[in-house]
Amino acid sequence: MKSGSTLFLKLTIVLMGIPILALCIFLVPELGDLAAKLLPDFAYIKYLVFIIFYASAIPYYIALYQAFILLRHIDKNEAFSDLSVNALKKIKQCVISISTLHLLVLPLFYLFAEKDDAPGVIFIGLVVPFASMVIAVFAAVLQRLLKEAIDIKSENDLIV
Structure with a gap:
């Protein structure tokens, strides 16, 4: 396949990393300061905000890379x-970790x-x-469908 056919998607992935x-x-940092001002009884809340949001950025960039x-x-x-199945699996794991981290902030x-x-x-x-x-x-469904397609392809390769 031509590399130009996915060029737009690659550019989109790069552009998705910039806003985060x-x-x-x-x-x-503004959210951390706001949390410290709104909840002065919890002095550690500022650092908790930093840790959770920065920690959720790491799997986001790993998912973009995958x-x-x-x-x-x-x-x-x-x-x-x-390799594609593994990439989808890693994307799924990263997204689940992002969701878990943001549930901790609720x-x-x-x-x-x-x-x-x-x-x-x-x-x-x-x-x-x-x-x-x-x-x-969505990633789990794609992973399962891709795995089934690979299995069907390998069965067909054995038959021929």
Whole structure:
């Protein structure tokens, strides 16, 4: 397959990394300061915000890298290989870890909602874990379908 056919997707993957980097540089320190101001009784909350959000950025970039690897396999006509299945498996694991980390932050969203008397804040906190779980289910389905396609292909290769 021509490498130009996945060029747009590769560019999209690179562009998906830029906003998260900007959020980590500019927004996470602000969120940590806001958490420290809203909850002065919990002095460690600022560092907890830093740890969780920065820790969730790591699997995000690993998943982007695995998606990039998956596109390289498609370019090399190796889409139906165990390497692609492994890349999907790693993407699924990364997305599950992102969802888990953001679920750990939900009590913080609850404390913000209690402090500001705004219950909608909790739903905002559920967006990332919910979206991550949708992506994880999609990756798991693709992984299973790809594995079944590889098995069918190997059976056909044995028959001929």
